[in-house]
Amino acid sequence: MSESKKRPIPADTGAFISLEEMNVLTDNHDAEFAAQKSFGQHVKAICFGRDKIIELLDQPGAVALRIYYGLKIDTDGDGIKEKKMVLVAVDEEGNDILPPSAEQAKAAAAAGIQSKELSAKILDAGVPCPTFCSGGKGGKL
Known part of the structure; x- marks a missing residue:
């Protein structure tokens, strides 16, 4: 590492x-x-809507976007792996602004903890080109 x-x-x-x-x-x-x-x-490309991009950048502390390459392994039996782009907001220190895992969120809620991370978002499901x-x-x- x-x-x-x-x-x-x-x-x-x-x-x-x-x-x-x-x-x-x-x-x-x-x-x-x-x-x-x-x-x-x-x-060739993945397209994301303006509203979703703005919503991602409107998260507290966000100054940039990071785009991760992803690959959805065949889930419907057609043998095709689907290329994905996963967008996350990034703070000024270069940290991804990510939500907690489901287990962490449950523990935080039980403890009455509220933070910006609890409402952080990750963007996926853009539309592909070709097609769009x-x-x-x-x-x-």
Whole structure:
């Protein structure tokens, strides 16, 4: 396990890029996963609604979002693993703002403890592209 130092997360973390840079990055991704694409499993992107993003960022102490890559293992017998993006709010110290486990929440409620973590949220269930894309072009103009 690495001993990385915690670094503050500025609220303006990230950089805007050009459409051309976006296309290079997404084309590289598509080429890397071309084999999956041939089986209809390739997911180019996941889209989340404005209201949910704002709700996530409106949590106390939130200054950024962290996006985790996830994979939902076959649960319906079709043999397809579903790519997921899981979004969590992050505080200025770089800590994920996460809710407690069900057991921790139950213990806290029994003890009368209230904190921002008890109402923290994790966002999933965005809609995939292809299927929900701009003009079916996957964001490319």
